[in-house]
Amino acid sequence: MENFTFWTPTKYVFGRGVEMQAGQLTASMLARKVLIVYGGHSAEASGLLGRVRESLTEADVEWRELGGIRPNPTDDKVREGIEMMRADGLEALLAVGGGSVIDTAKAIAAGVPYEGDFWDFFEGKAEIGDTLPLGVILTIPAAGSEGSGNSVITKIDGKVKISIRTEVALRPKFALMNPELTFTLPPYQTACGIADMMAHIFERYFSDTPCVEITDRVAEGVLMAIIEEAPKVMANPTDYDARANIMWSGTLAHNGVCGTGRKEDWASHAMEHEISAVYDVAHGAGLSVVFPAWMTFMAKNHPEKGAQLARRIWGVTEADDHKAAIEGVMKLKQFFKDLGLPVTMDELGVKEPDIDLLVERLHRNKGAVIGGYYPLTSTETRLIYQLTL
Amino acid sequence: MENFTFWTPTKYVFGRGVEMQAGQLTASMLARKVLIVYGGHSAEASGLLGRVRESLTEADVEWRELGGIRPNPTDDKVREGIEMMRADGLEALLAVGGGSVIDTAKAIAAGVPYEGDFWDFFEGKAEIGDTLPLGVILTIPAAGSEGSGNSVITKIDGKVKISIRTEVALRPKFALMNPELTFTLPPYQTACGIADMMAHIFERYFSDTPCVEITDRVAEGVLMAIIEEAPKVMANPTDYDARANIMWSGTLAHNGVCGTGRKEDWASHAMEHEISAVYDVAHGAGLSVVFPAWMTFMAKNHPEKGAQLARRIWGVTEADDHKAAIEGVMKLKQFFKDLGLPVTMDELGVKEPDIDLLVERLHRNKGAVIGGYYPLTSTETRLIYQLTL
Numbered sequence: 001m002e003n004f005t006f007w008t009p010t011k012y013v014f015g016r017g018v019e020m021q022a023g024q025l026t027a028s029m030l031a032r033k034v035l036i037v038y039g040g041h042s043a044e045a046s047g048l049l050g051r052v053r054e055s056l057t058e059a060d061v062e063w064r065e066l067g068g069i070r071p072n073p074t075d076d077k078v079r080e081g082i083e084m085m086r087a088d089g090l091e092a093l094l095a096v097g098g099g100s101v102i103d104t105a106k107a108i109a110a111g112v113p114y115e116g117d118f119w120d121f122f123e124g125k126a127e128i129g130d131t132l133p134l135g136v137i138l139t140i141p142a143a144g145s146e147g148s149g150n151s152v153i154t155k156i157d158g159k160v161k162i163s164i165r166t167e168v169a170l171r172p173k174f175a176l177m178n179p180e181l182t183f184t185l186p187p188y189q190t191a192c193g194i195a196d197m198m199a200h201i202f203e204r205y206f207s208d209t210p211c212v213e214i215t216d217r218v219a220e221g222v223l224m225a226i227i228e229e230a231p232k233v234m235a236n237p238t239d240y241d242a243r244a245n246i247m248w249s250g251t252l253a254h255n256g257v258c259g260t261g262r263k264e265d266w267a268s269h270a271m272e273h274e275i276s277a278v279y280d281v282a283h284g285a286g287l288s289v290v291f292p293a294w295m296t297f298m299a300k301n302h303p304e305k306g307a308q309l310a311r312r313i314w315g316v317t318e319a320d321d322h323k324a325a326i327e328g329v330m331k332l333k334q335f336f337k338d339l340g341l342p343v344t345m346d347e348l349g350v351k352e353p354d355i356d357l358l359v360e361r362l363h364r365n366k367g368a369v370i371g372g373y374y375p376l377t378s379t380e381t382r383l384i385y386q387l388t389l
Numbered sequence: 390m391e392n393f394t395f396w397t398p399t400k401y402v403f404g405r406g407v408e409m410q411a412g413q414l415t416a417s418m419l420a421r422k423v424l425i426v427y428g429g430h431s432a433e434a435s436g437l438l439g440r441v442r443e444s445l446t447e448a449d450v451e452w453r454e455l456g457g458i459r460p461n462p463t464d465d466k467v468r469e470g471i472e473m474m475r476a477d478g479l480e481a482l483l484a485v486g487g488g489s490v491i492d493t494a495k496a497i498a499a500g501v502p503y504e505g506d507f508w509d510f511f512e513g514k515a516e517i518g519d520t521l522p523l524g525v526i527l528t529i530p531a532a533g534s535e536g537s538g539n540s541v542i543t544k545i546d547g548k549v550k551i552s553i554r555t556e557v558a559l560r561p562k563f564a565l566m567n568p569e570l571t572f573t574l575p576p577y578q579t580a581c582g583i584a585d586m587m588a589h590i591f592e593r594y595f596s597d598t599p600c601v602e603i604t605d606r607v608a609e610g611v612l613m614a615i616i617e618e619a620p621k622v623m624a625n626p627t628d629y630d631a632r633a634n635i636m637w638s639g640t641l642a643h644n645g646v647c648g649t650g651r652k653e654d655w656a657s658h659a660m661e662h663e664i665s666a667v668y669d670v671a672h673g674a675g676l677s678v679v680f681p682a683w684m685t686f687m688a689k690n691h692p693e694k695g696a697q698l699a700r701r702i703w704g705v706t707e708a709d710d711h712k713a714a715i716e717g718v719m720k721l722k723q724f725f726k727d728l729g730l731p732v733t734m735d736e737l738g739v740k741e742p743d744i745d746l747l748v749e750r751l752h753r754n755k756g757a758v759i760g761g762y763y764p765l766t767s768t769e770t771r772l773i774y775q776l777t778l
Contacts, residue, residue, distance in 0.1 A: 001568075001633040003404025008397060011557075014650065015392025168400075179390075211630030214614040214638050221610030225603040241600030244390040248649065249603050257646065260637065261403065 001212050001261035007167055008255050010147055011174040014248065016240075018176045019137050022052045022094065023059030029173045030133045031091035035084060036065045037105040038096040043067075043139065048181060052096060052137060064088055072276055072283065073100040075155045078118055081108035085132070092133045095172075098193075099143020099152075099283075102136055106151040106170045109134050122153060122162040128169045136175040141182060141247040142193030142284060144200055144254025146175035154277055160365060161277035163269070177251070179243035187234060191339040192284025194230045194246065197253040198223060199287040203266045204259035206298065206305050206373040212262045219258040220312050222249050227313065227335065234339055267371030268294045271381060274358045274365070279350050288341040289348050292333045293387035299325035302374045345388045355385045390601050390650035396556055397644050399536050400563040403637065405629075407565045408526050411441050411483065412448030418562045419522045420480035424473060425454045426494040427485040432456075432528065437570060441485060441526060453477055461665055461672065462489040464544045467507055470497035474521070481522045484561075487582075488532020488541075488672075491525055495540040495559045498523050511542060511551040517558045525564040530571060530636040531582030531673060533589055533643025535564035543666055549754060550666035552658070566640070568632035576623060580728040581673025583619045583635065586642040587612060588676040592655045593648035595687065595694050595762040601651045608647040609701050614638050616702065616724065623728055656760030657683045660770060663747045663754070668739050677730040678737050681722045682776035688714035691763045734777045744774045 011029070013021055026034055036052065043049045044067075056063055066081045084090070085108065095105035109132040111118030120126040136146045145151070149166040164170075182190070205219045226249045232242035252258065271294070272286040299306050303325040310316035310328025318324040333343045342348040359382050362370070369375045376384070400418070402410055415423060425441065432438045433456075445452055455470045473479070474497065484494035498521040500507030509515035525535045534540070538555040553559075571579070594608045615638045621631035641647065660683070661675040688695050688711055696710035699717025707713040722732045731737040748771045751759070758764045765773070 001404075001630050001637075003407070005400065005402050007400040009400075011394065011396040011398075013394050015390075018392070211634065213617050214611065214634045214641070217610035217614040217617075218607055218641070219610075221606035221608075222603065225606040228602050228606075241390050244650065245600065245603045248390075252603070252607070252646070257641070261633065 002209055002263065004261045005167060006256055006260050008147065008171065009168065010172050010255075012147070012177060012251065013174065014177045014244075016178060016180055018178050019048065019051055019181065020055050021176060022135070022137060023055035023057070023061055025174050025176070026056060026061050026092070026094055026135055027059040030094070030135050032060065033062045033088070033090045034092045034094050035081060035090045035108070036063050036094045036096060037069060037081060037101050037108070038065070038067050039069045039098070039101050042184070043096055046181075046184060048137070048139070049096060052094070063094070064090060069097065069101045069104045071100050072154050072161065072280060073104045075119060075153055077104055078107040078111060078153060081105070082111040082118060085112050092135070094135045094137070096137045096139065098138070098140025099145040102143070102145035102172070103151040103153060105134055106145070107153050108132075110170065119155060122155075122164055128164075128166055131169050134172045136172045138175055138177045138247070139181045140185060140189065140193055141250035142196040144197060144250050146172060146177065147251040147255035150254070152273070159277045161273040162365070163273070175251070177247055179240055179247050182243050182247060183238045185237070187237070187340060189282070190233055190237070191341050192282045192288075193250065194226060194284070194339060195288040195336060195341055196284040197250040198226055199268060199291055200253040201258050202291060203269060204262070204264045205309060206265045207262040208373055209262035215258065215260050215262060216308070220309070222252050222258060223313050225249050230339060263372040265371050265373040267373075267376050267381075270366045270370050271358075271362060271384065274362045275350070275353075278357065278361070279353070281348055281350065285342055285348055288336040289343055289345060289388050290384070292329050292336070292343055293384050295325070295329045295332065296387055297380065297384050298374060299329060305373065353385070353389075355382060358385055391598055391652065393650045394556060395645055395649050397536060397560065398557065399561050399644075401536070401566060401640065402563065403566045403633075405567060405569055407567050408437065408440055408570065409444050410565060411524070411526060412444035412446070412450055414563050414565070415445060415450050415481070415483055415524055416448040419483070419524050421449065422451045422477070422479050423481045423483050424470060424479045424497070425452050425483050425485060426458060426470065426490050426497070427454070427456050428458045428487070428490050431573070432485055435570075435573060437526070437528070438485060441483070452483070453479060458486065458490045458493045460489050461543050461550065461669060462493045464508055464542055466493055467496040467500060467542060470494070471500045471507065474501045481524070483524045483526070485526045485528065487527065487529025488534040491532070491534035491561070492540040492542060494523055495534070496542050497521075499559065508544060511544075511553055517553075517555055520558050523561045525561045527564055527566045527636070528570045529574060529578065529582055530639035531585040533586060533639050535561060535566065536640040536644035539643070541662070548666045550662040551754070552662065564640070566636055568629055568636050571632050571636060572627045574626070576626070576729060578671070579622055579626070580730050581671045581677075582639065583615060583673070583728060584677040584725060584730055585673040586639040587615055588657060588680055589642040590647050591680060592658060593651070593653045594698060595654045596651040597762055598651035604647065604649050604651060605697070609698070611638050611641050611647060612702050619728060652761040654760050654762040656762075656765050656770075659755045659759050660747075660751060660773065663751045664739070664742075667746065667750070668742070670737055670739065674731055674737055677725040678732055678734060678777050679773070681718050681725070681732055682773050684714070684718045684721065685776055686769065686773050687763060688718060694762065742774070742778075744771060747774055
């Protein structure tokens with residue numbers, strides 16, 4: 001096991017009606033003048049934004065609003081938010097939405113106190129220092145951003161999608177998580193979220209660090225819970241308990257507890273980021289295409305961890321590692337298909353992907369070699385992209 | 390799933406040599422004048438206290454010391470610490486040890502800012518308000534106190550052992566966890582720690598709350614890791630990776646992640662606290678006696694969760710719930726025996742336990758009915774105590 005730091009100070013308040021605590025928690029943990037960040041019209045139409053405003057008013061919290069954050073969120077909205085906060089002397093952020101909204105709010109939180117352009121953080125030109133405090137009301141279980149110190153933003157100029165990770169600076173102060181708020185998610189979005197959270201675990205699970213049984217077992221536990229509960233939310237979108245299990249799984253998938261003490265991988269995320277940056281597809285759907293391809297490659301070249309996964313979570317009994325790992329990939333593909341997710345580029349809606357472009361962009365943006373479990377150069381990433389066809 | 394709050398702000402720094410960060414973390418997260426709390430001479434003899442002092446000196450932190458904290462820690466040392474801190478204007482605490490040391494430091498941290506006697510908190514006469522900040526250097530993986538908001542203290546007058554639980558007030562600011570510091574633990578103490586952490590999971594696992602798959606699976610994962618790694622640490626006390634797995638398992642067992650969204654039980658802990666209060670045995674050894682007895686009772690009266698546990702972590706294939714649960718108890722007993730732990734009062738060294746006294750004390754101290762999974766009156770607790778014979 002490798003040395004690690006695990007620091008997750010976010011206060012999670014989970015259950016029915018918890019969004020009505022937004023005002024009180026904002027006043028006590030964040031500030032009296034905040035920027036509400038949200039996405040499309042559903043937050044308004046569902047009445048959620050109305051309830052949040054009511055709760056803030058009762059707690060004597062002032063606010064301004066920045067709406068219109070879209071999936072694969074872009075740098076322009078971050079700059080707009082930074083300017084609004086500076087202009088109006090706002091002191092904190094309240095993100096109402098899923099990963100795109102939260103990631104935008106995080107980038108704003110880091111950008112406001114910084115003299116340069118916030119994109120410096122994403123390009124590694126500057127380290128994040130002070131950040132403004134951030135609270136979250138989660139509406140989409142997927143990205144795990146409510147519990148992570150991460151943010152992913154796409155720069156419109158050049159369609160560069162970059163993820164940054166901090167130990168604690170970008171973690172929300174609180175996250176209000178009401179599973180009822182996810183009842184109205186369209187089935188495809190629900191399924192994409194499930195693929196995203198499973199991918200967050202896979203990225204940590206596929207590790208070469210030996211003797212990390214505790215972290216393996218916790219990761220497998222979260223995966224098994226997702227596998228058990230996902231069909232229930234697809235069959236009955238208003239099944240509170242199933243929604244609750246999926247929502248909390250998404251947080252545990254990405255708050256770090258599935259990755260302690262080991263080297264992680266993250267090549268699949270890097271490969272997917274290029275797909276969603278170029279073709280603007282849903283991140284989770286891109287992952288349900290990339291991950292089985294990546295795992296197929298690993299089954300041949302480095303099958304140990306895939307075989308363990310197949311045996312422990314999919315009940316595969318095959319003794320040969322390569323064959324067991326392949327059986328696991330088959331199970332995963334079927335699982336994704338049953339959720340209505342694509343497992344090929346074609347099914348994803350990308351009829352003739354420009355693999356040359358994807359490979360070129362990938363290694364330009366992420367380096368000549370990517371991945372912690374098995375190092376991939378452009379030779380291998382090309383092969384894996386081809387396996388998605 | 391029930392509504393819950395999960396808030397674990399402790400910064401865990403885990404790995405080889407991390408105790409040398411004590412000074413820097415104390416200076417940055419706690420204060421410049423601290424009270425070091427520790428147990429017996431082993432902390433001194435091993436050189437650990439020396440290294441901690443060196444680290445504090447380098448960081449310009451002043452300190453005083455309160456040693457001599459014993460297992461089943463007592464109220465007198467808490468009052469001694471409170472007086473020392475007040476007299477010398479100390480602002481924070483650094484606990485160097487296991488659960489007894491940390492629990493003592495927590496009680497001091499709560500007691501110093503309080504005008505009345507700290508025992509009021511344990512008797513429920515007062516709510517914990519402000520607490521002094523606390524850092525931990527863990528030397529015994531067992532109680533999970535490094536990551537919990539709990540403290541257990543025994544009042545010498547009347548031998549009353551009481552546990553209190555706070556959401557966040559008593560959680561340490563940081564915990565330094567170097568598995569190497571546990572290499573020299575005597576085998577029996579190592580084994581007692583393992584029983585203690587398993588018990589912390591069982592108390593949360595045995596729940597009547599339906600549809601808590603994610604929490605069940607995480608709890609089972611931690612248990613399976615412990616079952617895998619425990620024989621390794623017993624066979625080779627200096628196996629770093631096995632020690633690391635056990636150490637981190639002990640934290641996850643009790644920081645709350647194994648109990649989210651459900652009613653918990655805690656009857657077995659209450660029953661054991663009377664045994665260790667009256668007979669001064671090791672808490673973990675008392676638990677390895679009480680838990681199989683409690684589970685045997687449940688196998689007959691409420692077998693569902695025990696059967697699930699048996700099938701999922703012990704590989705039991707029996708279809709009948711009662712029989713499966715009993716098979717699980719047999720596996721657990723054998724596991725404890727293999728670790729060198731007692732599973733009867735006689736083996737615990739309590740030749741003729743006064744069951745009348747234990748039952749009378751239990752319900753006087755903990756109420757007429759105890760337990761969340763299955764309510765136990767004195768009729769049932771007497772029966773369970775008898776099952777330990």
